[in-house]
Amino acid sequence: MNSKAHKDPLKERTQTWPDGQGPVRLPARDGQGQGDDARLMLDLGAFEGPLDMLLDLARRQKVDLTQISILALAEQYLAFIHQARRMRLELAADWLVMAAWLAWLKSRLLLPAPPDDGEELPAEEMAARLAFRLQRLQAMRDAADALMSGPRLGRDVFARGSPEPTVVEKQTEYADTMVDLLRAYASFVRRKADARGYEVAPQPVWTIKEARETLQRLIGRLDEWGRLDSLLLQYLTEPQKRVSALASGFAAALELAREGSMELRQEDHFRPIYMRSQAACQ
């Protein structure tokens, strides 16, 4: 920065910072700082990012924020960053991004405008946008102040200190009807009836023993082949015993055949089974 070419506004402002505690300060003159005016004490922690600092710098221009010189602001910011780097302070990326953008904006503001290619906004427009952002931030800060200094409930104005709460008397009405009661009883009765369990009624069966006795009686008189099923069923009085009679008869027939007292014959699967007494074949 060429501090001799034009007056350094930052230097001026910092020297007139009202409380002397501004975040950007000149060091105490200790004799060695003669040509070193731009050297600043830096206190980054006091700022909430680049915009905050730009706003701080802008306010030091002591003009209405709509009138600030963005060019001067850019130069001050860049000087600040330059200084920070010389002191090897670590700067967060957004500070550097802002610095790069401001450097570019500064050059655009100083150089004659390039032909309008419609892609880039004119430098003045961009400067105006930065000014707008600063104004808007300032406006929000003022608004916060206005809001907080207004009459606030519980601090400045008070509601009734001992409110008398509305007592809500609940009256419960039971909506259960006779039908509900009966339905409840009926469902209980049904459940209770179910809980009695299922008793298996004895199935009428023809036991194997019965079948065997019958077959033994039959084959005594059987010299020719006779159909097992039709012979058995002749002796059946209860029709519901039919299935069990066939099953038991078949089992008994197999047993009798194994013992050698009868002979069985079947021509093919699912064909009728024929039987005759063993004696008949001998």
Add this chain to the structure above:
Amino acid sequence: MTHNAVAETEHDEDGAGTAPVLRPHDDPVHMRRVAEALLFAASQPLSQEDIARALPEGADAAAVLEDVRAKYEGSGVNLVQVAGKWQMRTADDLRYLLRHEVKEQRKLSRVTLETLAIIAYHQPVTRAEIEAIRGVSMSKGTLDTLMEIGWIRMRGRRRSPGRPVTYGTTEEFLVHFGLNSLKDLPGLSELKGAGLLDASLPPDFEIPTPEQEGLTDDEEPLEQMEEEEAPLEMHLPEK
């Protein structure tokens, strides 16, 4: 009055956020306003001394309080003296405004309803009998709820070991369910007719006829006072 009017105008002008208007501290309107605000914002009744502290030295706090009291007399809120201190309170005749009656429709839980039905049909019935009939044990709350509603009552004691309390229904029960007497509780055939029970019930299934009034032969009366005490006992913690 003119004087008051001026005072009023003054603080009407000083809108939000500005410093209070300078006014003679012993302006009675101002003092009344101070007392009013203090009494309104206080969470506890304030003593005359509490008020006096906020008033200019030598001010007559009693007179100021009387001023406030008079102002609120006959309005919806009154300044009243409680335990020697001062408090704003809703006017007595308007206290009804602060009471809301909310009618809440509720239905009994399935278990409670079933228990009620069993008590209705099987009364007089002991707790153990209810449990035996239902086949499950019952939480204390179930009978409590029914007693609280007023639909069941303790009738007496069963003449059996331990002399357990017998339960039955109340007149309120009959009224609520629109029964003229317990004899009007529908029987088995009526339940079947209403489609509530199907035909698959075992042929020997019976629905008991409840006993209405008076004690049965195997019941004896509750002891004097017991009727009062017994519900308490029911709230004892379960083991």
Add this chain to the structure above:
Amino acid sequence: MTHNAVAETEHDEDGAGTAPVLRPHDDPVHMRRVAEALLFAASQPLSQEDIARALPEGADAAAVLEDVRAKYEGSGVNLVQVAGKWQMRTADDLRYLLRHEVKEQRKLSRVTLETLAIIAYHQPVTRAEIEAIRGVSMSKGTLDTLMEIGWIRMRGRRRSPGRPVTYGTTEEFLVHFGLNSLKDLPGLSELKGAGLLDASLPPDFEIPTPEQEGLTDDEEPLEQMEEEEAPLEMHLPEK
């Protein structure tokens, strides 16, 4: 009229004991007393409907409220309109008197206050928009704090890529700061006139007004349940 008088007598009978004055229900003094009692008793602002409910059918609640407001104008306690509702509050100019009585409120950081102002004046506004206005990224805690106090809420989602959540202020915010509506935000019209409430750059013709109720065209509702869940999400550790 006679009928009303009878009704009055009826509920006076169950009153707290004092001999009530017999008066017709639509007597303006009685109606004012009712409104007074309700407004004094309430800890929260009451809506005109709240008052109307306690008045006889067809009564002009707005007129009754105006009657009460006028009565308390200039006194130590005022009837003020906040968030579209009505509340009795101590007079603003007496704050010097009462202020010391309260315990120091939670001190909010500058960042939090600034964020609150941005949300109040720019709502509906997304987190990214708040950050753009402040020029820095924001820690999660800032919005959390404001949500916790109950001054801001999630309103909906911006119809834009990523569907970011939009924030706005709550009724509690209005009540706390004594605002009747967002239109009463201090300096709102000046800021609007200067184009400083426009989220887009640079200031141009379109000047939004903070939108209180309902969603704007470029907002969509939060999903069901999200309003419950989202605050949780905000407490997730930051990467």
